[in-house]
Amino acid sequence: MKPSFDLDRLAELARLELTAEERHAYLRDMEALVAFADTLGGESEPIDNTSQFHFCSELRADIPAPCTPRHELLQSSATHTEQFFTVPKTVAQEGSHE
Amino acid sequence: MSELLIRTLHEHAAALERREYSSYELTAAMLRHIEENDTAIGAYLTVTASAALNSAKESDRRRAVGQTCGILDGIPFAVKDNLCTKGIPTTCGSRMLDGYRPPYDATVIERLSRAGAVLLGKLNMDEFGMGSSTEFSAYHITRNPHDPQRIPGGSSGGSAAAVAASEAVFTLGSDTGGSVRQPAAFCGVVGMKPTYGTVSRYGLVAFASSLDQVGPLCRTVWDNAAVLSCLASKDPKDATSLSHPCPEFTSQIGASVKGLRLGLPKEFFDETLSSEVRQAIEGAIALYERMGVCMVPVSIPSAKSALAAYYILSAAEASSNLARFDGIRYGHRTQEYDSLEELYRRTRSEGFGKEVKRRILLGTFALSHGFYDDYYGKALTTRAKLRRELDALWTVCDALLCPTAPTLPRRFADRSDDPTATYYGDRYTVLASLGGNPALSLPSGTHNGLPVGLQLVGKAFSEAMLYRLGNALEQELNGKGDTP
Numbered sequence: 367m368k369p370s371f372d373l374d375r376l377a378e379l380a381r382l383e384l385t386a387e388e389r390h391a392y393l394r395d396m397e398a399l400v401a402f403a404d405t406l407g408g409e410s411e412p413i414d415n416t417s418q419f420h421f422c423s424e425l426r427a428d429i430p431a432p433c434t435p436r437h438e439l440l441q442s443s444a445t446h447t448e449q450f451f452t453v454p455k456t457v458a459q460e461g462s463h464e
Numbered sequence: 465m466s467e468l469l470i471r472t473l474h475e476h477a478a479a480l481e482r483r484e485y486s487s488y489e490l491t492a493a494m495l496r497h498i499e500e501n502d503t504a505i506g507a508y509l510t511v512t513a514s515a516a517l518n519s520a521k522e523s524d525r526r527r528a529v530g531q532t533c534g535i536l537d538g539i540p541f542a543v544k545d546n547l548c549t550k551g552i553p554t555t556c557g558s559r560m561l562d563g564y565r566p567p568y569d570a571t572v573i574e575r576l577s578r579a580g581a582v583l584l585g586k587l588n589m590d591e592f593g594m595g596s597s598t599e600f601s602a603y604h605i606t607r608n609p610h611d612p613q614r615i616p617g618g619s620s621g622g623s624a625a626a627v628a629a630s631e632a633v634f635t636l637g638s639d640t641g642g643s644v645r646q647p648a649a650f651c652g653v654v655g656m657k658p659t660y661g662t663v664s665r666y667g668l669v670a671f672a673s674s675l676d677q678v679g680p681l682c683r684t685v686w687d688n689a690a691v692l693s694c695l696a697s698k699d700p701k702d703a704t705s706l707s708h709p710c711p712e713f714t715s716q717i718g719a720s721v722k723g724l725r726l727g728l729p730k731e732f733f734d735e736t737l738s739s740e741v742r743q744a745i746e747g748a749i750a751l752y753e754r755m756g757v758c759m760v761p762v763s764i765p766s767a768k769s770a771l772a773a774y775y776i777l778s779a780a781e782a783s784s785n786l787a788r789f790d791g792i793r794y795g796h797r798t799q800e801y802d803s804l805e806e807l808y809r810r811t812r813s814e815g816f817g818k819e820v821k822r823r824i825l826l827g828t829f830a831l832s833h834g835f836y837d838d839y840y841g842k843a844l845t846t847r848a849k850l851r852r853e854l855d856a857l858w859t860v861c862d863a864l865l866c867p868t869a870p871t872l873p874r875r876f877a878d879r880s881d882d883p884t885a886t887y888y889g890d891r892y893t894v895l896a897s898l899g900g901n902p903a904l905s906l907p908s909g910t911h912n913g914l915p916v917g918l919q920l921v922g923k924a925f926s927e928a929m930l931y932r933l934g935n936a937l938e939q940e941l942n943g944k945g946d947t948p
Contacts, residue, residue: 371829371832371835373825375832376825376828376829376832377825379828379832380783380812380821380824380825380828381787381790381805381808381809381812382809382812382813382816382821382824382825383809383810383813384813384821388821391818392821392822392825395822395883396822396825396826396829398882398883398884399775399822399826399883399884400829401884402772402775402884402887403772403775403776403826403830403839404772405768405769405772406769406772406773406776406839406842406843406846407769407842407846408769408842408845408846408849424707425703426700426701426703434567434568435567438567439567439793441565441567442564442565442566442567442793442794442795443792443793443794443797444791444795444796444797445797451792451793453792453804453807454801454802454803454804454807456803456804
């Protein structure tokens with residue numbers, strides 16, 4: 367028998383917070399979806415991961431080209447300085463317990 | 465409605481060439497119609513009226529000095545809101561991208577712009593392409609122009625409804641598991657999902673990268689072929705676009721279809737097919753037989769597992785693709801957070817809607833330790849088997865014929881809370897998606913005024929033949945798209 371899934375762990379991996387109401391609804395949905403997914407028959411076989419692109423493609427030459435100006439990219443961000451995207455501190459400051 | 469608005473692309477192009485009216489007059493008339501009509505339909509999320517009128521003036525200027533760019537020059541169109549348009553809101557139907565204005569154009573937008581087509585605006589869709597009814601847009605629903613109490617299909621519901629309601633001459637949608645073809649069927653227009661790699665995905669916000677393709681929706685088969693001819697090309701910015709030479713897709717239209725062989729997959733004509741759809745499809749089969757097309761019964765054993773494989777693979781790819789929406793570089797950012805992790809979690813929980821979260825959770829599950837082989841691995845295996853089965857079919861038939869959707873478009877009130885019940889509606893379209901094959905949906909009759917769509921699936925790069933087959937049926941049905 368297959369192990370059952372842990373919805374809280376999935377939410378953590380997916381970086382989602384679920385309310386109690388959402389948790390209840392998604393638990394029911396996921397049970398239905400996993401049962402639906404179980405209709406897949408047969409065994410997993412080794413598959414070439416690139417086989418989905420079964421027509422030959424070619425990569426472009428590795429030549430430097432102009433990129434989108436920095437200020438245009440920064441404008442899409444909710445908060446930024448003149449040069450950088452801003453994020454909360456991730457490294458604790460000296461003397462700080464954060 | 466003005467007769468002008470229900471003309472086909474082909475007719476508009478000829479009229480513009482004759483100077484019967486100008487692109488400015490056509491564009492202005494269409495914008496007035498959108499303003500008067502779209503509150504009842506809800507096809508548009510953004511209308512770019514001022515820019516459209518300027519583009520139309522430019523087209524008229526080119527025409528006045530003999531510099532027209534081709535058949536699309538001066539033709540008003542609109543695109544699904546998951547195609548990046550420089551400086552124009554691109555929301556993907558999601559609160560996550562509310563107010564986002566991309567700093568660049570998608571390649572398909574660039575190509576249409578170079579061809580002189582006039583962008584009218586951006587069209588409603590299920591959030592990030594996840595849904596089959598356009599009810600999962602974070603902004604508003606879109607109604608079916610044939611019956612406003614019914615869904616237009618999805619996820620390109622705005623794209624199909626806009627063409628059916630004469631609010632654009634043609635539109636672009638994107639098709640991951642049927643998102644161009646199913647709304648085309650429900651709204652009585654022609655929708656094409658090209659061979660994977662035929663059209664650049666650069667600037668298409670990714671849902672499931674191994675499945676996503678951009679495709680046109682139009683009133684007629686000829687129009688659709690003409691638009692695809694403009695879109696198809698190798699794009700250095702998309703490593704999965706192909707350098708296969710693309711013919712002029714209108715080239716075979718009008719040629720005889722006598723002697724061509726159409727495969728009828730027995731798995732798609734079982735008892736789950738509604739009687740209304742079955743009747744229309746059988747009528748189309750009879751018409752093809754009268755034209756000398758041979759019907760060949762075929763079987764695709766893996767088709768029964770295709771839907772589950774599709775939902776696992778697309779959800780897995782979506783869970784990875786949508787990881788980029790974290791509130792740092794673009795889109796929504798939560799107001800309250802104490803740490804980076806909390807910023808990510810709150811931003812994503814506030815920004816994504818119910819269906820998107822459901823698919824992200826399913827995809828995360830399919831890729832997680834302990835489940836990968838049983839779900840993602842098996843789904844890849846099923847996809848590979850399906851490909852082999854499809855490849856074998858092309859020795860006995862030239863294309864497959866089947867319904868696009870198993871039922872007529874449902875009423876909004878008949879919505880099911882069971883996600884799997886909704887997913888079953890995609891069972892005829894996911895085949896071509898998983899195979900990477902081209903597939904055309906076109907009207908094949910109506911039932912009580914509601915359109916029924918027929919699907920033609922071909923081998924890779926057989927779009928020109930699908931258009932030929934589709935046009936032959938269209939001529940027999942004397943259609944140029946249903947105008948509600």
